[in-house]
Amino acid sequence: MNIDYSVLKKYPLCDRCFGRLYGKLIRSSNFDRGHALKLAKAIELEEDLRTALEKMNETPENSEVNPTDLEKLEEIKELMYALHKTGTSGIKLDLIDDIEKYETKFKNEAEYEKNEECDELCPWCKGIFEPENIEKVAENVVEALSEYEFDSFLVGTKLPKRFKELENEIETPFMESIRQEFGRELGKVVVPLIKRRVDKENPDIVVMVNPYNQKVTLQVNPVFIKGRYKKLVRGIPQSHWDCRSCRGKGCEKCNFTGKQYMTSVEEIIAEPFMDVMKGSSEALHGAGREDIDVRMLGHGRPFVIEIKEPKIRKVNLEELASKVNESGNVEIINVEYGVKKDVHFFKNEPHKKTYLAHVECEEKVSNEEVAELVKKLEDLTIDQRTPDRVSHRRADLVRVRKVYKAWPHMIDDYNFELKIFCDGGLYIKELINSDEGRTTPSVSELLNKKCICKFLDVLDVHDYEDAENI
Ligand SMILES: [Zn+2]
Ligand SMILES: [Zn+2]
Incomplete structure (x- = not known):
């Protein structure tokens, strides 16, 4: 095992820091390890120095001293002085006859001395382990946390760049990072104060x-709340849209709200939660989205709302849900706490859907024709090229989706309703009007009459296994 003491000539590390360089060896404190290593070396050096001096003295008056012997002597004296300088007491400085030389050399060569912030402190720890410093950091931690409700926490240490660079430079394979040691020492003080998991x-x-400037920053993790929402009225988008004229800055057209639509499903749901939880912002993640003019009925659409940096985490979900439901426009059900991975689930799982479409035909349509249409739609594969109206935000490609089943309800000679159970991602308006042949087959094509979808409701977003049982 080679202990590299020469690092002490460049950086006057204290015992604790020197011991940390070999922190993974021997279960002792870094201070004890560093202290013992330095003492052992000092003993060895003292003996080496005596031997070397004797050898010099034995050199006959007129003959030259071997240059390598001289070099070796210099090295011993220099390291002895370095050990003395880094706090090893008991070094016999009187054995070093030309001590001024090392004093100057040390001063000039030690790079840390060139740093203006440098003082007599150890350049690695800078005194951060002093009890007053740890207490001050702990105090700041407690204060920063005081305005947040939380059950669990973790304290991490962030090293300023130049200390990280120093650490990288002097690292040994057995080193413990100063981050780890400081975290451990701070934990001893902070954990009993905070009394949280x-x-x-x-x-x-x-x-x-x-630890060097006692600054504390918090990363407050979000709270996720999941449920299903129903949109009971048409005309509300799922999320906030910037005003098309001013792009959100506020103008006459939007009455200086910056909004294209006065409200959104997201805003209606978020408001009561944000009021109570006092988050910095929020995000609503839905399992897909319906068009503005489409209602979301039935069992609702699964969603997760993410409240970012909340001050309050534990809330009465039922109470907040009923506040949302008071809006009369949006209703949320099955509300419960979720986890981060719910967001991914809701965004990526394909969900089959059930829709109710109000179909209007240009020509008269009979009961028999609609009955025939429904038969043809059963288990029908649809090739759907990205509709014109969404092509600016979706890749232009042909999607293959299935209609599983449809149920008719006649209204009059020109109008009928169609309940459709199909794959998620099938655009229903285009399934009906054919989008100028981009969707094929379509209701218009199958009936051989021009039809449009006058109203549309989502009746269900199936996120359960037996989606067949509708
Ligand atoms: Zn130190
Ligand atoms: Zn505007």
Whole structure:
């Protein structure tokens, strides 16, 4: 095992920091390890120095001293002086006859001395392990957390760049990072003060501290709340849209709200939650979205709302749900706490859908024709090229989707309703009007009459297995 003491000539590391360079060896404190290593070396050096001096003295008056012997002597004296300088007491400085030379050399060569912030402190730890410093950091942590409700937390240490660089430069394979040691020491003080669970996997709040300036920053993890929403009226988008004229800045057209639509499903759901939880922002993730003019009925559409950086995490979900439901426009049900991966699930799982479409034909249509249409639609594969109206935000390609079943309801000679159970991602308006042949087959094509979808409701978003049982 080679202990590299020469690092002490460049950086006057304290015992604790020198011991940390070999922190994975021997279960002792870094201070004890560093202290013992330095003492052992000092003993060895003292003996080496005596031997070397004796050898010099034995050199006959007129003969030259071997240059390598001289070099070796210099090296011993220099390291002895370095050990002395880094706090090893008991070094016999009187054995070093030309001590001024090392004093100057040390001063000039030690790079840390060139740094203006440098003082007599160890250049690695800079005194951060002093109890007053740890207490001050702990105090700042407690204060930063005081306005947040949380059950679990984790404290991390962030090293300023130049300390990280120093650490990289002097690293040994057995080193423990100063981050680890500081975290451990701070934990001893902070954990009893905070009296909350330390969670390394999924803490409510991550506290990052800079031990050198006592600054504390918080990463407050979001709260996820999931449920299903129904949109009971037409004319509301799922999420906020910027005003088309001013792009959100506010203009006469939007009455200086910056909004294209006065409200959205997202805003209606988010408001009561944000009021109580005092998040910095929020995001609604829905399992797909319906058009503005389409209602969402039945069992509703699954959603997760993410409340970012909440001050309050534990709320009465039922109470907040009924506040949302008071809007009369949006209703939420099955509301419960979720987890981050719900967002991914809702965004990526394909969900089959059931729709109710009001179809209007240009020509008269008979009961028999509609009955025939419904038969043809059963288990029918549809090739659907990206509709014109969404082509600006969707890739232009042909999607293959299936209609599984349809149920008719006649209204009059020109109008009928069609309940359609189909794959998610099938555009129903285009399924009916054929989108100028981009969707094939279509209701217009199958009836051989021009039809449009006058109204559309989503009756169900099936996110359960037996979607057949509708
Ligand atoms: Zn130190
Ligand atoms: Zn505007």
